[in-house]
Amino acid sequence: MIQALCLLIAFQLLGEATVRLTGWPLPGALVGMLWLLAWLAWRRRVPEALATTASSLLQHMMLLFIPTVTGVMVHFGRVADEWKPFLIACIVGAAVTMAVTALTLHWLLARSRRAGPPA
Template sequence: MIHALCLLIAFQLLGEASVRLTGWPMPGALVGMLWLLAWLAWRRRVPEALATTASTLLQHMMLLFIPTVTGVMVHFGRVADEWKPFLIACVVGAAVTMAVTALTLHWLLARGRRAGPAA
């Protein structure tokens, strides 16, 4: 598990460094996830330790959102002043997430039907 956590932190660091060096207007953590995705696609498999660690982190994801929610509450006055863009970003973000998830599921199901039943 330690090895997998170090790997995740290393990719986040790589993403942060990429953003700093290029000046991209994106979160470093997101760029790090894209680097991780590229690395996993190149390997064509997910290491067992990484799969186990990621599964554990996903099971406790709500705990990981506590600092974010706390940060929003600290700046509640700003959110109250700028509630329209905040609401639009939340609604559009949720809609895009649902659409991408639905399209991905549709694509995977169609791909599974073409491949036929697994023996």
């Protein structure tokens, strides 16, 4: 588990470094997860320790949102002043997430139909 956590932190660090070096207006953690996705696609498998650790983190994901919610509450005055862009970002983000999820599901279902029933 420690090795998998170190791997996740290393990819987050790689993402942060990429953002700082390129000046991209993206969160370093997001770029790090894209690097992780590319690495996993290159390996063509997920290491067992990484799968177990990621599953454990996902089970407790709500705890990981506490700092974000706290930050929003600390800056609630600013959010209240700029509620329109905040609301638009939330709606657009939710719509994009739903669309990408639907397209991914459609692609996976078509792929499984082509592969035939499991043996």
